[in-house]
Amino acid sequence: MLNKLVKIVFFFTLLSITSCKKEQKESTFSIDKKTKKIEYADGFDIDENKIIIKSPYPKAEETFTYSFGKKNSDLKNNISKLVVTSTTHIPALELLNKEHLLVGFPHTKYISSEKTRARIDSGFIKELGKEHSLNTEILLDLNPDLVVSFSMGKMNKTLTTIQQAGIPIILNGDWLEETPLGRAEWIKLFGAILNEQQKADSIFNSIKKNYEEAVKIAQKATTKPTILSGAIMSKDIWNLPAGESFVAQYLKDANLDYLWKNSKGKGSLSLSFESVLDKGKDADFWISPGYFSSKKQLLESNKHYAEFKAFKNDNIYTPNLKKGKTGGVLYFELAPTRPDLVLKDIIKITHPELLPNYKLTFFEKMK
Structure with a gap:
């Protein structure tokens, strides 16, 4: 599934x-x-x-x-x-x-x-x-x-x-x-x-x-936060969205500075932990940290996750926490059909002043 x-x-x-x-x-x-x-x-x-x-x-x-x-x-x-x-x-x-x-x-x-x-x-x-x-x-x-x-x-x-x-x-x-x-x-x-x-x-x-209205709202932002995504999925390889992927498109449409936006490819990038730490250490937000659901899990996997600014400032957001009563993750079911809600979630997280009354549909802050 x-x-x-x-x-x-x-x-x-x-x-x-x-x-x-x-x-x-x-x-x-x-x-x-x-x-x-x-x-x-x-x-x-x-x-x-x-x-x-x-x-x-x-x-x-x-x-x-x-x-x-x-x-x-x-x-x-x-x-x-x-x-x-x-x-x-x-x-x-x-x-x-x-x-x-x-x-x-x-x-x-x-x-x-x-x-x-x-x-x-x-x-x-x-x-x-x-x-x-x-x-x-x-x-x-x-x-x-x-x-x-x-x-x-x-x-x-x-x-x-x-x-x-x-x-x-x-x-x-x-x-x-x-x-x-x-x-x-x-x-x-x-x-x-x-x-x-x-x-x-x-x-x-x-x-x-x-979706198009949300893009226009994002353009009103006066700041452009930097974004980190993904996590180590196996061994020491960090998987994150490539610059031409649909995930990178979300970040672009939300008027954000995705740090790997200029990379080639429409799938994912496989990078070393060290290279991601070097480039993403000071990223303002960390969106979708792999399959991890808590900061504790991140640290148990690799203690060096704590070196990221987004980790220190509690600016990590994941879609893995909102589930149906039998364990299905809402994001993987509904998000492909409702990209407008995904985009609004990302705007709410990174530009909260632009959507003051909107409540997150998929994402939650990782604790």
Whole structure:
């Protein structure tokens, strides 16, 4: 599940979809810019009654096209039973008022939403085991109209078995998007699947508007605090966002001075502790210190964390503390769909005078 922190770095293998129409990247298919429905996301397009998944997994050399809304389409016109495999899919269903369609999910304990948890507790949503080895017996018995999955490679025996049983599978590559609004725009995929395109467009436009308004608010700041991020994740290697990553984009939009903003790459940087200490020792704020949830944990891992100014001044903020009743982290579930709230959190932390009445949604000060 995405809300397992390791899933930021490690994802799972991809299924082989034999019944969907497979196209190479050099396909001549294109969408007229005047009628283009997708503004920010690079991984998919919608054209009339077709969904085109352009980035189903990292470095994919093929795309997948699914027809919908017509007789003999790849996807049913009216889906009544649905299985999804990532917690990032849950907010889209709820915003579209379609959570009642969900009948199965792997590792249900990681779902944070109270609304969907109530359906789990009432027995409407079945536990399907692990996302990379789904319980096919239970899933086939549920006989959903569609499984929305994600993955990292071409082969997944479990999902191939499901597809061969006649259950359609569609890939969701929202986690591969490189901008905050690009990730949020994948709600339009669910809008197309569930015959709620107009509602999905309206929801996304509202999120976009809120995000853009937050950017304008951040520009009113009279200071530009310096920012440190990440932590040591293994051995002595400190992982932090690269300068072209979606996380760095958040910091830029919040009108902050991210100390690694000029670094190349859209993923993460792997640096030595010494180099990060040298550059980030005097950073004003430390945002998202890896999987750590307390200053005590940081010190138990490495006593030299105490040398950072942000540590001394209690200016470390983490999204790991706000969890659902069974342990799922809210940030990993909801943040991709609501980048406007993430941005407002960061502005509230670093420029509190600009949002005096706003309360943090995801982040909390580390104690």
